[in-house]
Amino acid sequence: GAGVSQSPSNKVTEKGKDVELRCDPISGHTALYWYRQSLGQGLEFLIYFQGNSAPDKSGLPSDRFSAERTGGSVSTLTIQRTQQEDSAVYLCASSRRAQETQYFGPGTRLLVL
Amino acid sequence: AQSVSQHNHHVILSEAASLELGCNYSYGGTVNLFWYVQYPGQHLQLLLKYFSGDPLVKGIKGFEAEFIKSKFSFNLRKPSVQWSDTAEYFCAVSLYNQGGKLIFGQGTELSVKP
Numbered sequence: 001g002a003g004v005s006q007s008p009s010n011k012v013t014e015k016g017k018d019v020e021l022r023c024d025p026i027s028g029h030t031a032l033y034w035y036r037q038s039l040g041q042g043l044e045f046l047i048y049f050q051g052n053s054a055p056d057k058s059g060l061p062s063d064r065f066s067a068e069r070t071g072g073s074v075s076t077l078t079i080q081r082t083q084q085e086d087s088a089v090y091l092c093a094s095s096r097r098a099q100e101t102q103y104f105g106p107g108t109r110l111l112v113l
Numbered sequence: 114a115q116s117v118s119q120h121n122h123h124v125i126l127s128e129a130a131s132l133e134l135g136c137n138y139s140y141g142g143t144v145n146l147f148w149y150v151q152y153p154g155q156h157l158q159l160l161l162k163y164f165s166g167d168p169l170v171k172g173i174k175g176f177e178a179e180f181i182k183s184k185f186s187f188n189l190r191k192p193s194v195q196w197s198d199t200a201e202y203f204c205a206v207s208l209y210n211q212g213g214k215l216i217f218g219q220g221t222e223l224s225v226k227p
Contacts, residue, residue, distance in 0.1 A: 031213060043203060043217035056212050091157070098213040099145060104157040 002026065004105035006092050012111045013082055021077040021108045025094030032075050033095075033102060034067060038088035046090075049075065050098045082112045115140045117206050119218035126194050127226045134189040134221050136204030143209035146187040148178055151220075152200045160202070163187065174198070196227045 005024045013019050025032050034046040045059040049069040060066070064082075069075040079086055089109050093102040120135035138144065148160040161172025168180040178189045187204060204218040 033214060035215070035217075042219045043205075043215075045214045045216065048212050048214050050212060056214065059214070093157075093215075095213065099207060099209070100213065101147075101159055101162060102213070102215065103159075104149075106156045 006105040010109045018080045023075045023092030029094035031095045031098045033093045035091040036088045087112045117218040123222045125224045132191040136187045138206045145207045147205040149203045199225045
């Protein structure tokens with residue numbers, strides 16, 4: 001079956017612009033996670049959605065970052081007023097339920113000039 | 114704060130050599146443990162996982178890992194590596210009462226010489 005998909009695969013933007021990154025989880029997976037992979041910080045948790053529960057936003061690095069998940073499926077991660085330090089690969093993962101194995105998408109490589 | 118530590122940043126081996134990658138975590142409660150692999154140009158894939166039961170778990174491609182609770186460790190092993198094992202390996206922990214979010218180690222880059 002189809003895996004986790006993310007779009008765009010690459011995004012180049014100018015400092016100060018807003019960007020939106022999209023994640024399509026595996027069908028039927030109720031849990032969805034966003035992570036960030038950067039050279040200096042490794043792999044970091046950003047935010048987690050489980051069903052209709054309030055998301056766990058504890059990993060978001062600043063209030064410029066936000067995410068939503070519509071209809072329990074597709075998720076969008078938005079970064080406002082991008083900074084150069086936001087340059088990273090943004091990874092999405094989904095699992096059937098919380099605590100179960102997470103399956104990762106290919107990531108979106110973001111470069112802020 | 115909870116953390117995961119991988120002992121080696123870069124390991125270079127010849128084919129047929131044995132591999133052991135160290136992973137330690139700092140958390141006193143119940144954890145689930147994972148090893149993920151990222152082959153060049155590919156996305157993260159699950160190698161193996163430990164949730165409960167036998168602390169020696171076997172994964173894909175001949176990898177295994179042993180959970181030693183008293184040492185807070187989950188080391189990855191393979192008796193004989195192949196060139197195709199060249200990749201970056203990540204140890205990760207999820208905490209039982211925190212929704213499954215993963216805390217990753219820094220990663221270990223493995224280079225296998227043919």
